[in-house]
Amino acid sequence: MLKQLQGFAGRNGWPVMRWITRDDNYRARTLYDRHAVKADWNTYEMAPDFEMAPDFEMTPDFENTKD
Template sequence: MQIRKPNPGDRPEWDRLYAGYATFYKVDQTPEMRDRVWGWLHDPAHESEGLVAEEGDRLVALAHFRPFARPLTATTGGFLDDLFVDPETRGTGAADAMLASLEEIAISRGWTVIRWITAENNYRARAVYDRKAARTGWITYDLVPGR
């Protein structure tokens, strides 16, 4: 399994994976939304970056991440926005490989933490996360502007 940045030829497979991720979380996602995110991943001026896991001639996982400032500690961390493994490939180590690659990136950039959130009922992914990271005691809130 090779972990690498997505390239332009990956678009159809990336679309398939990202649509699967949106379906898993029951998020209505349009092709225009995927166009925007794909653009971010290939825009050096945008903070979002991506990784894909390739096995043979097929993409089996994707991850999107970005740096974030940690003012209280005067450091920078990395935030893992999305991690999705094709259901047919789960259990093959793709998630572990993606997290290991992201950890290498974090070390090379001097990030002090990699942080992410997941759904409470995402039990399969949480089994991986519980092996790889410490669950925090923080509660997350969303304030929707204008609502």
């Protein structure tokens, strides 16, 4: 499957493929370590605060529009 995805990415001009897996998913990580290079990035999550009103607006390119 990874080789098929790699071919699909190449045919479609993707510069890189990325995916995430749980830190304790040793079986998957062993497979990925054989076929890919572990990135230097860490993934973080933060739950949104649905009760807090936003005090700024976001443009489509996610730049803060207020100083």
